[in-house]
Amino acid sequence: MNNPFHTDILEPDQPFCNRVDELRELTSHGRNGMNVVIFAPRRYGKTSLVKRVQHRLAQENICVIYAQFMRLVSVEDLVHRLAKAIISGLHEYESILDKGKRWLSHFPSIQTTFTIDPATGMPSLDVQMTKRQLDPMVALETILEEVGKFLEKENFQVCIALDEFQDIVDIKEPRVEALLREHIQRHKASYIFLGSRRRVLLDIFNNRGRPFYQSAIMMELATLPEDECVDFIVNQFAQAGKKCPADVARAIAEKVEQYPYYLQALAYRAFELCEKECTLENVTKAYEILLENERYGYQGIIQGISTGQLKLLRAIAAEEQAALTSNNFLQTHGLTLGGVQSARKFLSEQDLIEQTADKHWRIVDPVFRAWLQRAF
Ligand SMILES: Nc1ncnc2c1ncn2[C@@H]1O[C@H](COP(=O)(O)OP(=O)(O)OP(=O)(O)O)[C@@H](O)[C@H]1O
Ligand SMILES: [Mg+2]
Secondary structure, three states: OOOOOOOOOOOOOOOOOOOHHHHHHHHHHHHHOOOEEEEOOOOOOHHHHHHHHHHHHHHOOOEEEEEEOOOOOOHHHHHHHHHHHHHHHHHHHOOOOOHHHHHHHHOOOEEEEEEEOOOOOOEEEEEEEOOOOOOHHHHHHHHHHHHHHHHHHOOOOEEEEEEOHHHHHHHOOOHHHHHHHHHHOOOOOEEEEEEOOHHHHHHHHHOOOOOOOOOOEEEEOOOOOHHHHHHHHHHHHHHOOOEOOHHHHHHHHHHOOOOHHHHHHHHHHHHHHOOOEOOHHHHHHHHHHHHHHHHHHHHHHHHOOOHHHHHHHHHHHHOOEOOOOOHHHHHHHOOOHHHHHHHHHHHHHOOOEEEOOOOOEEEOOHHHHHHHHHHO
């Protein structure tokens, strides 16, 4: 009996819980050539959802291109990732080793090579920028122009997803944003911008002074609906030959507040622990194992922040608060006004804390929150 729960990016053929409306809506925007921003905290299923949308679009003969911008380090890095994504997407659409070869002439700035992996005999694709452009901004402009001309000339639809798009900000080259916007608005393609540092991403699209201001449809991904989570867990257990009663499945969903990644991670552990039928005790034990397992990631987070930021994180984990700068809150947690203001900005830009609808600040990740409460 293979464990039916997965915590990697889900491939389009793997079981998926809900997101029916989002899938329909996004596929439709893709077909219509609209630009969309998808935003949600880490591990909510953004990438998996977009892969599914692009898979559907590909089945409708729309060419799909997917570029990952996570932790971009420079403009050169951006150009390279974009070039590789474009060539890979075209190659998937129609093999560049075969008929698709003709498209390469549209991209004189990209040099494409295939090497045969001696172990598998399979070709693997690599790209380089043809002319060593001294100025990477010129290289970026050239490639964006080439894409534009290509889209004008070739008569097929294209959907381009730019994952962790907000990381363009980290390159610290302000001209990149304006240049991307200038070209993207003219491209005959549907763009999906997705990302997890919501504040940073939303500022790109909602700040009047910035080039991408109001240039795309905004879509927020929420946690998964509880009843759908229950059905998903019950069905996954059943299909893998074990039983999970609905009340136990509900306990799993509630324990992780329907947070997509943790739903799978906790169900995975519970499935491992139980013999034939999952019990509430299994869930309790599974949660402890999950916490233990996630500990390394959480330790990495707190090692990467300052003492003041950690103090605020701990304080918010201990008590969700609307007024982080009230004297009472500052005194109780040994914080200073200036310290809270700068830490709050940093932590919310990192999407570690957020303000709920009733304006209370809280830790975004429910399992991290539980770990903080226990660890300090
Ligand atoms: N609809 C879903 N049904 C079931 N599990 C899901 C669903 N969406 C996401 N998950 C779970 O969440 C995990 C994270 O998904 P994914 O990597 O697509 O999220 P992400 O938001 O892109 O994360 P990151 O912020 O790390 O890029 C998946 O491995 C899967 O376990
Ligand atoms: Mg992702």
